[in-house]
Every structure is written in structure tokens, then in C-alpha cells.
Amino acid sequence: MPDPTDPLAAPALMARAQDAVGKHAALLEPLARLFADRGETLYMVGGSVRDAMLGRGVHDLDFTTSARPEVIQEILTEWGEKVWDTGIEFGTVSAIRHGETVEITTFRSDLYDGVTRNPEVTFGDTLEGDLVRRDFACNAMAIELSLNDELRLSPTFHDPVDGLADLVQQVLDTPQEPEVSFRDDPLRMLRAARFVSQLGFTVADRVFAAMRDMAPEIGRITAERVQAELDKLMLGARPWEGIDLLVATGLAEHILPEIPALQLETDEHMQHKDVYRHSLTVLRQATELEDEGPDLKLRWAALMHDIGKPATRAPKEGGGVTFHHHEVVGAKMARKRLKALKYPKHVITDVGQLVFLHMRFHGFGEGQWTDSAVRRYVTDAGELLPKLHKLVRADSTTRNAKKAARLQRTYDHLEERIADIAAKEDLARVRPDLDGNEIMQILGLKPGPEVGKAWKYLKELRLERGELDHDEAVAELKAWWEKEHA
Known part of the structure; x- marks a missing residue:
């Protein structure tokens, strides 16, 4: 520049x-x-x-x-x-x-x-x-x-x-009065945020004021056009700055209301980190971890990973707050918002799953990852595992340097465990040790729900104990069947 x-x-x-x-x-x-x-x-x-x-x-x-x-x-x-x-x-x-x-x-x-x-x-x-x-x-x-x-x-x-x-x-200003320009085409307000992200420019004071005053006009624009501009913004060099402009002007209230809702009030009895600023930081850190160009799904997941917190916020005995199960609530909210913005199904599904899984790592302390937990982590993430790795690492935003380093070491250890187990087992395709045909033959069943229940039981057993040899798997299946029909 x-x-x-x-x-x-x-x-x-x-x-x-x-x-x-x-x-x-x-x-x-x-x-x-x-x-x-x-x-x-x-x-x-x-x-x-x-x-x-x-x-x-x-x-x-x-x-x-x-x-x-x-x-x-x-x-x-x-x-x-x-x-x-x-x-x-x-x-x-x-x-x-x-x-x-x-x-x-x-x-x-x-x-x-x-x-x-x-x-x-x-x-x-x-x-x-x-x-x-x-x-x-x-x-x-x-x-x-x-x-x-x-x-x-x-x-x-x-x-x-x-x-x-x-x-x-490096400033964005309109050739005409911004009120005239934005009344002609309200999408230009989103384009301003997009160029802030792509070019690193700032908006002129009069443009900011017009965006703030005319934010409701964005309702004239179809969801498809809004989505197209948001994609360009999110894939820009500095998406957190584009999002921040949308929030500051009130535009986000009309197209991404879950993001400004993260600006939770704090008081001396319910102190917590600034969830909104934290989310922008996670978005920035996620972009810094990308190794194959801009990743739209990772960036959306980073921005939306905590949107379930306002709905789950509760006081904690002795001071502070809790956000129990905010990842579950947040995943539903992310899917609902992306669906409203007309995103394709694979984007909705994958971003929702990343939001849902982003707290899984924090449920385990250092050294407490069993082989079973590792298998479930990998299986639930599936093809999203590389993105989940980046999201979890980006989510480590504590100002406590020692704590941040400890979290990164713990995640290093988890990735090492995944690699070790993957070397012994095919974690990419964790399946029961017996297939459906073998289950039907052993239990004398015809195709139906009972076969599915048996398959699911063996899948859970496989995740819990790892690979079983054939005879052991048959014995476990028969024991489960007898217990089910005792």
C-alpha cells in the first residue's frame, strides 16, 4: 500500500x-x-x-x-x-x-x-x-x-x-452523497464492509454515518445477494474488520443478529471475557492458521463458535458466569442463520458441526485422553478434523501466556495421540468388526431394525475398545443379544 x-x-x-x-x-x-x-x-x-x-x-x-x-x-x-x-x-x-x-x-x-x-x-x-x-x-x-x-x-x-x-x-467514500448512493442500492453498504475486509481501507465518516442511519434499508436486498457479499467479506484479508464495521453501523442486526448479540454486558458480579471481541480474535487467529488459502467454513465457524453463549449465560455460585452447552445451542443457531442466508447444505452442515465440536477438547484435562475418547473425537469430526484442529487452536485466546502455552501443549499432545492410534488403526474408517451380513448370519436375523441396533452396539464397542479379533467380536455380539432378549 x-x-x-x-x-x-x-x-x-x-x-x-x-x-x-x-x-x-x-x-x-x-x-x-x-x-x-x-x-x-x-x-x-x-x-x-x-x-x-x-x-x-x-x-x-x-x-x-x-x-x-x-x-x-x-x-x-x-x-x-x-x-x-x-x-x-x-x-x-x-x-x-x-x-x-x-x-x-x-x-x-x-x-x-x-x-x-x-x-x-x-x-x-x-x-x-x-x-x-x-x-x-x-x-x-x-x-x-x-x-x-x-x-x-x-x-x-x-x-x-x-x-x-x-x-x-485508503478510504472509502461515495462519489455522490452516501445517502443518495445507498438509497439507490443498499447493497453498497455491504460492499463497503467487504472492501474494508479485502483492501484494508476505512470508511469516511459520512459513509459510516449513512450506513448507521440507513441500516434497515438492507432489508430490500435478497438473502442470495447478501450471502454473496458476505462470502467475499469472509474470504477477504481482514474479515474481522469487515464484520466489526457491520456491527458498529447496526447492519449486522439485520443480517447477522447473532454476532452483535455477543456484546454481553458485564458487571462486578458476572465478569467474563468480551465474547464479541474474543470471537473476532478467534476469526483472525483462524485465518492465520490457514495453510491452503482462505477457508470459508473455518472462518464462519470461528466467527460463530460462541453464538450460543447469550442464550446459555447463567450466574455461577461464588461469582462469574457459566455457558453450559453453548456449543449445542450455538450449532443450532449457526445452522438456522446460514440456512436463512441461503447457504448450500454442505456449508450449513459443516459449520454447524464445527461449532458443535469446538468445546470437545476442553472437556478433557492434560493427559486424560483415553484411546476411546480419541477415536470418538476423530470419528465425530470426520473430514472436518483438520478444520477442527485449527478452530480449537484459534480459540485459545487467553491473556495468560502460561495458560495459553499449556493449552497449545495439550492440543499438541492430542494430535500426537491421534497420530499414534491412527498408525495402529484406520481411524478414518472406524467401523464395527462385523458387517451387517455377518450380524444377520450369526444372530439368524433378516434385514430390519434389529440389525441396525446390533451394528450400532458393535460400533460403540469398536470406539471404546479398539479393534477386536473376529471370535471376540462374535462373542460380544452374542452376549449383547442374549442380554437384550433376556
């Missing part, structure tokens, strides 16, 4: 953007010529320019143009290898060439009804009119793909709403 106090910061950012265009010159120069031949102007715009300036790499090539949609389509048909016109009614046509995708949209000057976020699409005639309707000034800069006398690319920078200054200062 640039140093905001450096007077050369702005020129350096502009140079980065020019370089990014130059790197794509072989692709973009023929495109610029085709537009120029039609008497039309073409501008790289939005996140493409912003990300180029920030050195984040330009992965999406987005453009705006004076050309109307049918002209864009004709040009791209000549230039590209494949063309998509699914967005043509909104002025957008896309194409791919040499593995690069471009998306080009006619200047827009949309009108909003203030009820939905769907505008009445109106095409504009000026670049300035198009840029001023965008969400944030740092996303409202443009680079014109102009040509010199030799018809070579000669990019020209346009910044009518002073987005470059915001980029240098």
Missing part, C-alpha cells in the same frame, strides 16, 4: 495503472482501434483500475464505452473468439480472446425507485455521468484506451470524482 504522506504516492499509483494497460497492449490495442474506427471511446474502469494501482493484479478487465450495446456486440464479434450477450439488456457484452475475458458496458445513468435495488436501465452519454453513479470513488477512476498518431495505445487517466486521493488515503 502507498504511504499517504508521500507526495509521490499518487503518481506512483497512476504509473502502476499505466503499466497494467501496457502489459495487456497486445490484447487491448486492436480492441481500441475497432472502437476508434466506429468513432467510439473505450475506458478501463472500476475494480480493474483500482486493483492495478494497488498492485493486486488485474484479473477482470472491465470497460465502459460510449458505444451502444449492439455496436459493442458487433465489435466484440469481430475481435473475440467467443461472445456472451446475456447482459445486453443492461448494456453489457462480454468476450474472450487469447484466454482473457473482457466485459464492456455502455455508459449508464440509471434511475432507481428507492424500493428495490433494480434500476430502470438508462444509457448515458458521458464518462463523468457513468462514474458518478458508481459505489465508491476509488472504483470510479478510468483509463481511456486512446490512440496516438501512429494508432498505438496511449492511455489517458480520468478521475472526475477524485478517487485517486481516496485510494492514496
